[in-house]
Amino acid sequence: MEETPRKVGIVGYGNLGKYLVENMDDSFELSFVYNRDTSKIKGVDGEKVLQNLDDFTNYDVDLIVEVAHPEISKKYATRFLQHADYMPGSPTAFADKELESKVLDFVEKDESHAMYVPRGAMWYLDCILQLVANNKLKKMNVTMKKHPLSIHYYGPLEIPLAEITKETTIYSGSVRQVCSYAPNNVNTMAVAALASQLGMDNVTAQLVVDPQLESHIIEVELYGAGEGQDCYVEKAQRYNPAKKGAVTGSATYLSFLNSMKRAHGHKNGLHFC
Ligand SMILES: NC(=O)c1ccc[n+]([C@@H]2O[C@H](COP(=O)([O-])OP(=O)(O)OC[C@H]3O[C@@H](n4cnc5c(N)ncnc54)[C@H](O)[C@@H]3O)[C@@H](O)[C@H]2O)c1
Incomplete structure (x- = not known):
């Protein structure tokens, strides 16, 4: 039918x-x-x-x-x-x-x-959801790396984006805060934070710019319970080719x-x- x-x-x-x-x-x-x-x-x-x-x-x-x-x-x-x-x-x-x-x-x-x-x-969503369903996800960090021209950033900056010449971390803090600094660029972080059920204040984020990049790179780190060598850890990276200045990767x-x-x-x- x-x-x-x-x-x-x-x-x-x-x-x-x-x-x-x-x-x-x-x-x-x-x-x-x-x-x-x-x-x-x-x-x-x-x-x-x-x-x-x-x-x-x-x-x-x-x-x-x-x-x-x-x-x-x-x-x-x-x-x-x-x-x-x-x-x-x-x-x-x-x-x-x-x-x-x-x-x-x-x-x-x-x-x-x-x-x-x-x-x-957020290609890694299913892995996040699976850990959440098993009540195993305790901590999460998401890093996004982009060309500076691919970012519209309204947060505080030490050097203007156009003058950055090497890989530079422009933000390190909560996902909630970075969503207001770069609302068009960090939807992927917002998706991960909502899915994690840890709360947007508790999921940490880094925003990195690098004028040499011709891709959008996303790294996800998921942590289970335990400390040091006893802690369950998943780390994953996605490399998505994107023209300089493009906000949305082709995939x-x-x-x-x-x-x-x-x-x-x-x-x-x-x-x-
Ligand atoms: N979830 C994700 O991973 C992801 C990925 C890419 C883009 N996005 C988001 O999707 C949205 C669209 O992306 P896009 O690449 O098509 O952008 P775009 O700039 O090409 O298109 C946005 C369209 O919406 C209109 N618009 C903008 N602000 C508006 C407003 N306040 N009220 C009504 N219309 C408005 C614009 O005129 C434009 O036609 C953006 O918010 C972007 O941040 C999310």
Whole structure:
């Protein structure tokens, strides 16, 4: 028996949004697309282009996908969740403590819709989730290394990014804090921290820039109970080729599409896909 296509609303028509709209297969039907500047949306039926995001309630939609900006979750996450499942592509939004608890409370109590956080560049998600499920994860650190032109950084800096000539750690601290310093660059850290259940304040992060890099490098360190040689440790690294200045690595586009395919099957709660 053929399954009914899942109706999807896409919020944001930049690199990711355009890719998702153009690469949806028959298991999806486009319900609507929204972009701040609607003139950028090409090849989509006019009636599917939302001029005002508040009008999303007029559309029959099963899953709303945010690929615009963390601000969208701040304004719309619970409103979307009253109407459809929600997949926030900019999970750094949930570093805002008030929003995090409001939305997580909402999805736990809600009886009809779930929130699905896409793994994005966090290729190691399943290993994190497995340790969490076995109650074995006690500590986690995530390091991201990028070219300085690939980072929009609003935190304090000793040297301006454009003047950095060698590998330099520009941030070391909690994931929660770095999400506000580099909201567009550290979604991967936010995904890992949410999945870890350790809390965004307790997962540590390093942001490293290196003008020689032509890749986005992510390193994850997971620690179980015990000290020193008695401590269980997993360390993993991902090397993703990316042009200088690119914010999103090429493998991440396909990852989002695959996440969209996995974003179903729950009536409530927070899930990772
Ligand atoms: N989870 C991950 O691993 C991951 C990976 C890549 C990108 N992202 C996030 O996904 C989002 C989209 O990425 P992209 O590469 O397509 O970016 P992009 O800049 O190419 O596109 C973003 C689009 O959203 C619109 N937009 C920006 N701010 C907005 C706002 N406040 N309200 C409404 N519309 C707004 C822009 O006009 C643009 O059309 C970004 O927030 C980015 O940080 C997440």
